[in-house]
């Protein structure tokens with residue numbers, strides 16, 4: 001069943017016509033031609049079904065390991081650069097977020113992945129000249145987390161604010177129920193809208209609250225395109241639904257498909273990573289992120305060999321230090 005037409009359209013939020021005066025910072029399209037055409041269920045369903053059939057028909061052949069471009073026999077800076085150092089618990093304190101940032105800087109993790117409310121703190125700590133930097137760690141914000149069940153317009157607003165606060169990657173959760181209802185158009189529209197919100201054109205005016213946060217990046221001076229990782233919550237899906245979600249995410253402009261929130265009763269498995277890698281292989285720019293339950297070095301290497309380009313983990317330090325003689 002298709003979702004009914006919304007009273008407040010996502011594009012109204014994005015164009016600032018609904019939420020003025022705070023919304024003018026949101027992306028504006030120069031013309032209607034700039035907007036990607038929405039996908040309909042009539043259009044998407046046969047494409048998704050054909051993709052499911054194709055991927056499942058050859059799944060048994062898929063046992064090959066990936067050969068990462070770096071040595072995975074021991075922890076290394078290259079491994080650290082694949083890890084999103086994550087703290088998403090609802091009771092995370094500012095002190096714990098500071099420790100997360102210190103650890104990320106020490107090991108050179110790719111990002112600090114936090115809830116949006118902590119992005120200003122993470123950004124200001126990472127951009128503080130007094131913080132010694134071991135690597136290019138960036139702030140990463142989750143969106144619609146952990147249920148994915150907020151409206152598309154809400155996710156867009158949350159994404160835009162997170163970017164203004166300094167987020168440079170976004171991990172959004174899909175509307176899982178819509179996927180399971182086979183309302184692929186609703187899932188596609190949800191992802192595509194957040195991807196558009198994450199592409200901020202030049203000459204945007206920062207929100208007043210952003211201006212009040214020291215260290216807020218000068219979005220008014222430059223455009224920024226923030227990669228969007230799409231969390232499909234594999235623990236709730238059949239293999240067919242995982243493939244459908246990956247196909248839709250890739251079509252809607254995702255940079256990554258990501259397994260799990262870590263709050264949905266399951267996490268990353270080698271089998272799911274192999275399946276997701278294959279399900280997005282037709283769009284070579286789309287990568288795979290393993291997250292949820294990756295607790296040590298061996299598990300981390302296993303998902304990387306299965307095809308994960310990125311690993312999200314609250315156990316980043318244990319991953320780097322759990323191997324005997326790791327040197328960390």
Ligand SMILES: O=C[C@H](O)COP(=O)(O)O
Pocket residue numbers: 086088260261262263267291292293294312313314315
């Ligand atoms: O998105 C990342 C996950 O929340 C991390 O889950 P984890 O705590 O099991 O490592």
